[in-house]
Amino acid sequence: MRLEDFGYNDELEKFRNENNLRSFEIGRVVAEHKERYIVRTTEGEFEAEITGNMRFTAESREDFPAVGDWVTLTTYDSGFAIIHTILPRFSIIKRQAVGHSGEIQIIAANMDYAFLVQAVDRDFNINRLERYLTMCYSSKVRPVIVLSKTDLVNEMRMNEILDSINARVKNVPVISVSNETPKGYESINAFMKKGKTYCMLGSSGVGKSTLLNNLYGRTIMRTDKISESTNKGKHVTSHRELFILENGGILIDNPGMREVGIADATNGLEITFNRIVRLSKNCKFKDCTHIREIGCCVVEAVEKGEIDKASYENYLKMEREKAHFESTIAEKRKKDKMFGKMVKNYKKDMK
Ligand SMILES: Nc1nc2c(ncn2[C@@H]2O[C@H](COP(=O)(O)OP(=O)(O)OP(=O)(O)O)[C@@H](O)[C@H]2O)c(=O)[nH]1
Ligand SMILES: [Mg+2]
Ligand SMILES: [Zn+2]
Numbered sequence: 001m002r003l004e005d006f007g008y009n010d011e012l013e014k015f016r017n018e019n020n021l022r023s024f025e026i027g028r029v030v031a032e033h034k035e036r037y038i039v040r041t042t043e044g045e046f047e048a049e050i051t052g053n054m055r056f057t058a059e060s061r062e063d064f065p066a067v068g069d070w071v072t073l074t075t076y077d078s079g080f081a082i083i084h085t086i087l088p089r090f091s092i093i094k095r096q097a098v099g100h101s102g103e104i105q106i107i108a109a110n111m112d113y114a115f116l117v118q119a120v121d122r123d124f125n126i127n128r129l130e131r132y133l134t135m136c137y138s139s140k141v142r143p144v145i146v147l148s149k150t151d152l153v154n155e156m157r158m159n160e161i162l163d164s165i166n167a168r169v170k171n172v173p174v175i176s177v178s179n180e181t182p183k184g185y186e187s188i189n190a191f192m193k194k195g196k197t198y199c200m201l202g203s204s205g206v207g208k209s210t211l212l213n214n215l216y217g218r219t220i221m222r223t224d225k226i227s228e229s230t231n232k233g234k235h236v237t238s239h240r241e242l243f244i245l246e247n248g249g250i251l252i253d254n255p256g257m258r259e260v261g262i263a264d265a266t267n268g269l270e271i272t273f274n275r276i277v278r279l280s281k282n283c284k285f286k287d288c289t290h291i292r293e294i295g296c297c298v299v300e301a302v303e304k305g306e307i308d309k310a311s312y313e314n315y316l317k318m319e320r321e322k323a324h325f326e327s328t329i330a331e332k333r334k335k336d337k338m339f340g341k342m343v344k345n346y347k348k349d350m351k
Contacts, residue, residue: 015088208253
């Protein structure tokens with residue numbers, strides 16, 4: 001295997017040369033199991049750990065390798081390797097982990113596209129789709145909507161779903177597939193490009209691993225039927241892993257997500273709700289909340305039916321979450337700073 005087959009490109013090569021990293025080997029993180037990484041190089045697969053220094057200087061989760069990362073490493077004949085540096089990422093998908101305030105989870109690094117997979121039988125939810133879109137835009141990853149299990153609904157329902165997407169989502173490709181028939185596979189295969197990296201995001205049980213297995217040509221990820229009692233997926237996939245498909249594309253399977261929290265939504269909301277944000281620039285008040293102010297262009301457009309009301313409500317909800325997230329982060333920074341000062345003063349006093 002050549003590095004290019006795994007998505008290696010000129011920019012990475014340039015960085016490697018400019019930073020005198022040629023003495024190390026180079027590889028891509030293809031899987032992660034609790035701080036142990038599987039890294040693919042031209043020589044094969046290695047089980048790797050990071051250097052003590054990297055662990056010691058890490059300030060956040062982002063300073064650790066993630067699936068999709070390009071890293072420099074030293075490999076040993078035993079199949080073991082040490083990771084020295086993470087090459088700069090051109091994109092990184094993160095989200096706020098459920099239950100922990102401010103805790104960030106890295107989903108994947110260096111993704112070109114994200115397949116937002118929703119099953120059309122009961123999983124389809126346009127509000128959630130707007131959340132995934134926001135996550136993609138703030139991560140600099142291009143979104144593609146993949147509607148799965150199309151064999152389970154009739155044409156009328158299918159058109160209803162497509163119409164509801166068209167009403168609220170602009171400029172995002174939509175691919176409909178069935179893993180059973182297998183309708184839509186030619187579209188997916190035509191869409192995927194050699195050397196580009198794609199990841200699948202969606203709820204449990206929507207058919208992500210089934211799609212990966214079929215595109216790969218054999219069963220490499222375990223799948224399971226959805227629970228009869230809850231009608232939901234059983235969270236079968238529990239880790240992230242990257243594979244090269246027959247069509248040349250590189251695909252990452254992900255565990256199903258329970259919730260899509262809005263973490264760092266910089267620019268994300270502006271792109272997803274681009275019409276609303278543009279209109280809001282003309283509101284009478286600079287700090288307009290677009291709820292009940294006089295001279296609010298957003299409310300006016302909603303009342304005139306120019307903006308979908310449900311989309312507007314989803315926007316307000318996500319804006320509130322973003323504000324909340326930003327204030328917890330600011331609070332945390334303040335505390336860290338205070339702690340830093342305390343340590344400094346302590347050191348001074350010791351002298
Ligand atoms: N009818 C139908 N069933 C499908 C389709 N795709 C997947 N399934 C079934 O749905 C169930 C769940 O599929 P998985 O591929 O395991 O789902 P997943 O998205 O990987 O789920 P997690 O790993 O839990 O996130 C399995 O029983 C599949 O056979 C489809 O297109 N049509
Ligand atoms: Mg799965
Ligand atoms: Zn307004």
